Amino acid sequence: MAVRELKPGVYSVGAIDWHRRLFDELIPLPHGTSYNSYLIKGSEKTVLVDTVDPSREHELLSNLQKAGVNRIDYIVANHAEQDHSGTIPGILRVYPDVMVLTNQKCSGMLVDHLGINEEKVLTITDRSTISLGDRTLEFIFAPWVHWPETMFTYSREDKILFSCDFLGSHFASSSLFANNEAKVYEGAKRYYAEIMMPFRKSINRHLEIIKGLDVEMIAPSHGPVYEETETILSMCREWVSDSVNNKVVIIYVSMHGSTEKMVSRLIETLIERGISVRPFNLTGADMGELAISLIDPATIVIASPTVLAGAHPEVAYAVSLVNALRPKLKFGAIIGSYGWAGKMVEQITAMMSSLKLDMFEPVLAKGHPGETDLQAIDHLADEILQKHRDAGLIK
C-alpha cells in the first residue's frame, strides 16, 4: 500500500491485510496482519527480502514500481510458507533476471509448494554472506524456529535483523514502527503462543545467536518493525524460559450446568488459596487467547461433561491444540460430570501424550454435583496448592 523507509536505502514494500480475521483457518486475527517484504538498494545489487501472500501480489508489485525498481538481483527467501514466498513466482515473471537466494531445505520446498524452477535458486550455507557493494547480508539458519528451513537475514552495515516469522506479530498498522507498544507486544505474544511455543528450545538457542550480533532494528515478516530491540527480546526470553508460574488454566464446556458448578467451585477455592486462575469456557472461545494463557501456568484443569461415552467434542478439540502447542505445564487434572458412564478421562489422557504432566486424581460427578463432589473439588485445590508450594511457586 505504501513504500516506507526503515533506514536510508532500506524500504518496507509489503502489504497490510487490515481485514483478515483468520489464519490457517484456525487462528483468529483480532488486529489483522501484514506480509512484510523489504527492499535493500545496495550500491551494486538490489535485494528483496521475502515477498507477500499471493493474494496481495498486486500490492508488492505496485510498491516496487513506486520505488522505481527496474531491476532486482536477488530475492532472499527466509521461509517457504506461502504468506512470505507466495509471490516469488510473480516477481520472477516481472523481473526475469532475479535469482532466489535460500538454503537447500527451503529450495526444495519452494519447488514443491510454488513450482519454482530449481535453476532460479542459488543455495547458500549457514553464516555465509553476499555483498551488495556498500552492504553485506549474512544468512543465519534458524531451523525449527517454526519450520525446518527458516532462516534470518542480517544486514551488517544497517544492523538490521530480518527475522521473518520470528518475533513477528499479526498486527495491521499504518505505522512502520512499533509505536502502539502495548497492543503490538500483545500481538507478538499471541503470535509466539500460537505458532512458536512448541519450538521454545530452538528459539532459546537462536536468541543466544542474536545476542552475538550487533542488532539495532528487528524487521519481522508480520507486524511492525522494532526500533528498540531489547523489550521484545527480553519478553521472548521470558516466554521460552523453563519457569512456570503459580497459575491454573481451566478449559471447560458445560451442557447443563453440572461441570460449570464444579469449575466455579474450583475457581473460588483456588483464588482463596492465592493461586491465579484463568478459566476458558470453550464455547465460542478465541483459541489465540487460550494459546496465550498457556505460556506460563504450572497447571491445567480440563473440565468436560461426558457426551455419549467420551469428552465433549469442544474439549477434545482444545486438548488436541494444547497437546500440539507443548506448553511447559507441569501438573494436570480432569474433572467433569457424566450421566451414566463413559471413558472421558481415558480418552483425554490419551490425547495429551506430549505433555508429560503429573496428573491429579480426576474428580467426576454423576449428574448434578452434590456436596461430596464439591468437597472433592476443594481437595483438588488443596493438592494443587501443595504441588505449587513444593515446586517453589508460592512463597
Added chain:
Amino acid sequence: MQRYVCIVCGYIYDPEIGDPDVGIEPGTPFEELPDDWVCPECGAAKDLFEKEA
C-alpha cells in the same frame, strides 16, 4: 538402550540401529551423538528430542 523421540516429527532414534546414513554406527547411545547431529526426518536439533516413555 534408551530410545529418543523427535518432538517435532515423531522420528525415533534407536541406538541399536544408529544413523548409518551419516556414519553413526549401530550401538551409539543418543548422548554420544555429535552436537551437530540432526533428526534425519525433519532436521530438528538434539535438544528437540525426548526420552521415549
